[in-house]
Amino acid sequence: MCEICGASWERVIEKIKANQDTIIKTVGWRPTCSCKNEGKGKSIVLDPFMGSGTTALVAFEHERNYLGIELNPEYIKLANRRLERRKRQGLQVSLL
Numbered sequence: 094m095c096e097i098c099g100a101s102w103e104r105v106i107e108k109i110k111a112n113q114d115t116i117i118k119t120v121g122w123r124p125t126c127s128c129k130n131e132g133k134g135k136s137i138v139l140d141p142f143m144g145s146g147t148t149a150l151v152a153f154e155h156e157r158n159y160l161g162i163e164l165n166p167e168y169i170k171l172a173n174r175r176l177e178r179r180k181r182q183g184l185q186v187s188l189l
């Protein structure tokens with residue numbers, strides 16, 4: 094979110110047609126305000142349904158802090174593995 098006006102960021106999506114279905118893929122995030130503030134490092138992305146950690150990866154790629162909640166222990170392991178792998182590749186990730 095913007096640390097000046099508090100406006101949230103929104104997903105940038107790509108719609109991919111596959112037969113009858115449309116797959117929606119998140120390809121990035123963008124501000125919804127015109128403050129020209131990147132807000133890096135200060136805001137926290139709260140993800141109450143962490144799943145395999147895609148939102149977490151995108152948050153860290155945009156230098157945000159991230160707090161994820163997940164019910165299923167198997168998904169937690171999967172998300173941690175994905176984040177550890179990206180960390181080894183140089184992404185700034187701090188896991189608690």
Ligand SMILES: C[S@@+](CC[C@H](N)C(=O)[O-])C[C@H]1O[C@@H](n2cnc3c(N)ncnc32)[C@H](O)[C@@H]1O
Nearest residue numbers: 141142143144145146147148162163164165168
């Ligand atoms: C569609 S996935 C979330 C995808 C995720 N936001 C991402 O970026 O990859 C939904 C997840 O929410 C989890 N979930 C469902 N109910 C929950 C609850 N009450 N508390 C925490 N996690 C829950 C499920 O286990 C599942 O992994």
